[in-house]
Amino acid sequence: MRATVRILRRATLPESKCKGRCCAGKAFTLIELLLVIATITILAALMMPALATAEAKGKRTACLNNLKQCALSFQMYSADNDGKLAQNYPLQQAGTDSWVLGDMKVSVDSTNSALIRQGKLFPYASQVALYRCPADPSRTGPAPRVRSYSMNGWMGSRYMDTYQRSNGFRTFVRDSELSAAGPSRLWVILDEHEASIDDAWFLVTMDDSRPFASFPATRHEHSYGLNFGDGHTEFYKLRQSDAKLTDAGVSPSDPDWQRLKQVTTIR
Numbered sequence: 593m594r595a596t597v598r599i600l601r602r603a604t605l606p607e608s609k610c611k612g613r614c615c616a617g618k619a620f621t622l623i624e625l626l627l628v629i630a631t632i633t634i635l636a637a638l639m640m641p642a643l644a645t646a647e648a649k650g651k652r653t654a655c656l657n658n659l660k661q662c663a664l665s666f667q668m669y670s671a672d673n674d675g676k677l678a679q680n681y682p683l684q685q686a687g688t689d690s691w692v693l694g695d696m697k698v699s700v701d702s703t704n705s706a707l708i709r710q711g712k713l714f715p716y717a718s719q720v721a722l723y724r725c726p727a728d729p730s731r732t733g734p735a736p737r738v739r740s741y742s743m744n745g746w747m748g749s750r751y752m753d754t755y756q757r758s759n760g761f762r763t764f765v766r767d768s769e770l771s772a773a774g775p776s777r778l779w780v781i782l783d784e785h786e787a788s789i790d791d792a793w794f795l796v797t798m799d800d801s802r803p804f805a806s807f808p809a810t811r812h813e814h815s816y817g818l819n820f821g822d823g824h825t826e827f828y829k830l831r832q833s834d835a836k837l838t839d840a841g842v843s844p845s846d847p848d849w850q851r852l853k854q855v856t857t858i859r
Contacts, residue, residue, distance in 0.1 A: 648727070655817050659783070659825045662741065663819035664716070666780055671767075675767045676767075682793045683793070686791060691743060695791050723738060730786035742782065743793060743794060746764060764857075779819065781818065782816060783811075803842040820855070832848050
């Protein structure tokens with residue numbers, strides 16, 4: 593018997609028919625392309641505010657986390673040093689035992705991360721990024737400043753006892769003093785405005801002589817973060833505009849100022 597071999601041909605259309613039927617179906621007209629581009633543009637425009645909001649919320653959360661870590665380091669330092677609080681003095685009296693070093697208005701200090709590492713809290717909050725708010729826009733030349741946070745001037749030294757009109761308000765240099773006053777009621781470190789920050793000491797004049805001589809940040813939807821002696825953190829919403837704060841035009845009766853005073857110290 594002879595074996596019969598059949599060769600099967602692929603079921604394809606003739607070349608002329610392929611060109612007519614397939615290729616024509618894949619082409620886009622100019623109008624269709626313009627419609628696609630317009631649709632993508634509209635969708636991108638709709639998504640941009642949502643993306644910007646998500647980014648702002650992420651930076652806000654990161655700032656609160658930084659302040660939380662600083663609060664924990666403040667407590668751990670005290671526990672390791674016989675109940676003493678980390679030192680906090682104005683720049684002219686600040687020594688090497690300060691909680692952090694450097695003046696953000698001095699260019700060589702403002703980008704020097706070594707000054708952060710030399711601070712007494714750094715062994716407990718040992719990442720330089722923890723001392724800077726991620727939303728802080730301040731820079732010295734091309735480099736971002738290394739610090740955004742400052743400590744309550746009534747904490748960490750008796751300096752404010754020498755203030756001529758302290759009016760009997762307390763300073764705190766030991767955790768026992770802070771505990772007796774109520775640590776959940778008193779702030780320790782806050783996010784300071786980039787136009788105000790210099791040393792790491794935040795001035796609050798309880799006699800209302802200089803409302804917002806140092807002023808808090810406004811970069812989180814016109815709010816600033818702060819931590820408290822018990823370790824918790826909060827955001828305070830400001831009513832005043834940036835211009836009113838920076839022009840020293842704040843009245844002693846201003847509600848933003850009075851709110852900060854209420855959590856600064858006690859008699």
